[in-house]
Amino acid sequence: SQTIHQWPATLVQPVGSPLSLECTVEGTSNPNLYWYRQAAGRGLQLLFYSVGIGQISSEVPQNLSASRPQDRQFILSSKKLLLSDSGFYLCAWTYRETTGELFFGEGSRLTVL
């Protein structure tokens, strides 16, 4: 069966520090991968999606970046965090041919102080 893991689950970072969130998918090949952010009490904001290794599409211009170094690995990064980067970050994947049905990870809660 397919599983998705993201880590760390919780982190508290000072303003200006770097960020790295990792997500891996197991049990499938060539998935589409997504990073979403959910601010407190708000809806979902798509940050990045990827349809293959090294292929990243950015939906929102900001100080975050994403990379896909391996087929089932998706990384969200920042060189310098802002207070506004606080939120709940969700990684998700879909089968290449059924992109409407997403499978989400457990989420990573980031607090920037």
Added chain:
Amino acid sequence: GDSVTQMEGPVTLSEEAFLTINCTYTATGYPSLFWYVQYPGEGLQLLLKATKADDKGSNKGFEATYRKETTSFHLEKGSVQVSDSAVYFCALHMDSNYQLIWGAGTKLIIKP
């Protein structure tokens, strides 16, 4: 552009009450429609879906019917439980896109 509108929450009900969460959409083509649920502190999970007009999606006692004439996909459950307390998201997907269009989410609170 395509969009999804959900009723604002929170929606507060007593246990065993009937639930309706409204969802309407605007789309230029024929989307697939989804309801996702997010329990506190967790990621989202697919609750149910419908891929064409008049389809009814159902799961865990929840139902939603794809109504093309009213461009709606309202979520219903006949008797809610405390464990149904969560945030519910309505979403649509067009085959030509890699991403879903999401509603803002509706928080549901069930009191014992």
